[in-house]
Amino acid sequence: MTQSFDALIIGAGQAGPPLAGRLTAAGMTVALIERHLFGGTCVNTGCTPTKTLVASAYAAHLAHRAADYGVVISGAIAVDMAQVKARVNAVVANSRSGQEAWLGSMERLTVFRGQARFESANTLRVGDELLTAPQIFINVGGRARVPKMPGIEKIDYLTNTSMLALDSLPRHLVIVGGSYIGLEFAQIYRRFGAAVTVVEKGPRLVSREDEDISTAIRDVLEAEGVQVRTGAECIAFAPHADGASVHLDCTDGEPEVIGSHVLLAVGRQPNTDDLGLDRAGIAIDEHGYITVDDQLRTSVPGIWALGDCNGRGAFTHTAYNDFEIVAANLLDGEARRVSDRIPxxxxxxxxxxxxxxxxxxxxxxxxxxxxxxxxxxxxxxxxxxxxxxxxxxxxxxxxxxxxxxxxxxxxxxxxxxxxxxxxxxxxxxxxxxxxxxxxxxxxxxxxxxxxxxxxxxxxxx
CATH class of the missing domain: 3.30.390.30 (FAD/NAD-linked reductase, C-terminal dimerisation domain)
Incomplete structure (x- = not known):
């Protein structure tokens, strides 16, 4: 049996729920499909949990610096990682439950839990259900990229998602990737008390920034005891009694780092490989991102792509702005464009x-x-x-x-x-x-x- 709606939304990340709110408020019947956790990357494995960790790490750092401010703390300063994790879980759960309650209160919205796959350009299959609509909005987000590197399959490694499951302190955290995700985790866990080494293939950290900014960021991290290894042209992994061995081909420093834990922070990839996009004729680029125009329309009329999966932004605020652009163009008679956005x-x-x-x-x-x-x-x-x-x-x-x-x-x-x-x-x-x-x-x-x-x-x- 096929159920018909005015619009289908795939994914309950940052763009999907507010779009559902605007469409249903305009009198449309909408189905929203989510296969895992409401809130998407931001709420569950991105901004919300990591910035909660940043706050805990800052508290630990400030406690250690108390004497600089004339404040005397008697006794040892300790970090209880189980309590840190419990605090993160509570903040995430509160945010996620709030979104679920909001969606549950929307009139004319039906929520389906499961994997959505295209059957055609206007029909999705979710389990045994077939859903059809003249308008479909894809908001499926992305995940950590795990590139093929020698020996990676022989070790246990972490991504930004599995990193959040830790409730104990790594002895030595080796982070492969010297950009935003990697550097945030590096400082967090160094402040919690772990030894931390950042391994970056390029000549400097956060290479998209100017060299003076990159240098200043490195100075901050190294001043706190984070070891930074840049110019690691050839990175390979091997099991080790103490965890994992990370082999480096750097211009200076030891050729090997032994870590109890290895975090891969080398980029993201879109969650588009299991949607059956080919059945709908939706074009993607060589990296799997859905091709969209300046108003976020895909190659198929009546289908839009919003958020991380379209390659036009990789942040919560750009995903939300995608929603604003689509809603304004469809419902408010405006002509907003992605190219008007200042990064x-x-x-x-x-x-x-x-x-x-x-x-x-x-x-x-x-x-x-x-x-x-x-x-x-x-x-x-x-x-x-x-x-x-x-x-x-x-x-x-x-x-x-x-x-x-x-x-x-x-x-x-x-x-x-x-x-x-x-x-x-x-x-x-x-x-x-x-x-x-x-x-x-x-x-x-x-x-x-x-x-x-x-x-x-x-x-x-």
């Missing part, structure tokens, strides 16, 4: 990195005359007062149009302060508008008018 994201090390728009290298590649302003966090009052003065502020602008091309704030509150620059760029205002602002003292944001006011021409390389 912005954060790295949640401590201090965090807030990033918007172009890097300096990308701005230079435009060939436009540039202005750049920088300020070390050692000259930011709020950072000095908090005793957390690592990092820098960096802003790059077009000298002709006075529009900000991009910025990075690596420092205390950087993930929040960056929003002043996101707002100016979104409003398409010149940096002089920000220069006239009167921000609150003492904050990190109060230095943004100062930095743009002191920008100097950037000499060509």
């Amino acid at each position: 912005a994201y954060a790295l949640y090390t401590d201090p965090p990195l807030g990033r918007v728009g172009m890097t300096e290298a990308q701005a230079r590649a435009t060939g436009r005359p540039l202005l750049m302003g920088t300020r070390p966090m050692t000259r930011v009052g709020r950072a000095i007062e908090k005793g957390e003065s690592q990092g820098l502020i960096k802003i790059v602008a077009d000298a002709g149009t006075q529009r900000i091309f991009g910025a990075a704030i690596l420092g205390v509150g950087g993930d929040e302060a960056i929003h002043g620059l996101i707002d100016i760029m979104t409003a398409d205002q010149p940096y002089t508008t920000l220069q006239r602002a009167v921000p609150i003292h003492p904050t990190v944001s109060e230095l943004l008018p100062t930095v743009v006011g002191e920008m100097q021409p950037l000499s060509p390389t």
Whole structure:
């Protein structure tokens, strides 16, 4: 028996539930299919649990630094990993149950639990059920990529998902991958008390950032005792009595690292391989991402792809913006586009990195005359007062149009302060508008008018 709806949504990640809310509020009958956990990556294995861990790790770090603030703690400082994990589980469960309750309260919404597969361009199979609709929205997210590396099949390894199941402290955590996921876990577990080594194939950490930002991030981690091995061109694994041996081909350092645990943090891949996309004629690229246009329409009329599976963003906020774009275009008569989105994201090390728009290298590649302003966090009052003065502020602008091309704030509150620059760029205002602002003292944001006011021409390389 086939059940008919006005719309089908595959996946209860960040874009699916709010889209269900808008469609049902517009009077449409909707079926939402979820095969595993409501909330998607963000709630279950991404932002929510990892930032909860970041908070616990920060508390441990601050406790160890208490004397720097004139606070005396008598007795040993210990981290109870079972309690840390219990706290993470509670925060995740609360978030997930809240979403389930919201979906359960929606009129005209039917929730199906199971694996969805296309039978045709307008029909899905979920177990024994056939569901059909003229509009289908794919929001299936992604998962950790496990590349083929010599010996990987011979060892037990962790991904960002299985890492969250740990309730004990690794003796020595070896993290393969020196980008956002890997570095956050590196600092978390170092602060919990584990020995940590980060192995990166490239010449530096977070290679998408400018070299000065990458260097500053490395300095922060190494100052806390994280070992960093870059230039690991050939990485191989082998079982070892103490866990696993990670063989390296680096320009310097020992050729082998022995870890009790190995975490693979080398990228993500979309959950599109078991949807039967070929039966619907939906085009994908060479990496499995669903091909979409500027309004998130796939190659098949009536089918859209939102979130991590479309390759147009890899963050919770971009997935939610995908929902906003689709809903506005379908229901509000607007013509919103993905290309209007200004890229912005954060790295949640401590201090965090807030990033918007172009890097300096990308701005230079435009060939436009540039202005750049920088300020070390050692000259930011709020950072000095908090005793957390690592990092820098960096802003790059077009000298002709006075529009900000991009910025990075690596420092205390950087993930929040960056929003002043996101707002100016979104409003398409010149940096002089920000220069006239009167921000609150003492904050990190109060230095943004100062930095743009002191920008100097950037000499060509």
